[in-house]
């Protein structure tokens with residue numbers, strides 16, 4: 001089996017391949033559902049997923065013009081979510097250009113495939129900075145070094161540089177004007193920022209091309225050697241890789257991020273970055 005001709009790559013699918021080639025195969029080529037529990041605390045896990053999704057919806061409504069007070073009134077049943085909301089209102093949008101695009105999808109072509117990115121927020125200043133904002137609701141702020149290498153950081157900046165011209169007055173956005181901010185609303189809206197450059201864009205393009213080519217040419221998709229990556233993977237029983245991990249062992253970030261994948265399963269994209 002191979003990828004369908006219309007398959008579009010996303011940061012989520014590429015992260016799966018980076019983490020475990022077999023996971024990529026099962027999910028995107030064989031398109032298998034394998035409903036193992038991601039954690040030992042499924043109800044709490046689901047609650048956190050719903051909170052994250054609800055927070056993103058609130059922000060989207062706010063950026064579309066719904067008054068903050070009206071949205072806050074809907075949060076009386078959830079003190080934790082209300083706290084995230086207050087942190088967002090206090091710091092989430094500070095310093096961002098006024099031209100804002102919420103929940104916007106951009107795509108470009110690479111190696112004959114579409115490469116798609118769905119952004120929580122793009123804040124642009126004509127002829128000035130272009131800031132990607134990604135809201136995180138996880139309980140931990142990861143190390144900057146680990147986030148730098150995530151496919152989300154790589155793909156989001158690259159796609160904006162390649163495909164953001166129509167949002168930027170018709171001209172390509174110089175990489176040096178692009179910045180990506182992860183904003184941790186459960187941590188007082190702490191912000192981790194990643195600048196961009198032409199040199200970094202060249203490196204990213206080489207890496208992405210290499211990954212896409214490797215996937216297209218792969219004759220086998222081996223299981224990861226790093227069994228820590230299996231702890232929260234739905235395919236554990238299929239791969240004979242043990243039981244579910246504990247919820248407290250991983251962040252729930254990126255839970256709510258990803259519905260840009262065209263695949264029918266969203267579980268892995270919604271699973272948080274795991275700090276190994």
Ligand code: SF4
Pocket residue numbers: 020021022023026223224229230233234235236237239241
């Ligand atoms: S259980 Fe482990 S080896 Fe199997 S697909 Fe998941 S991450 Fe890969």
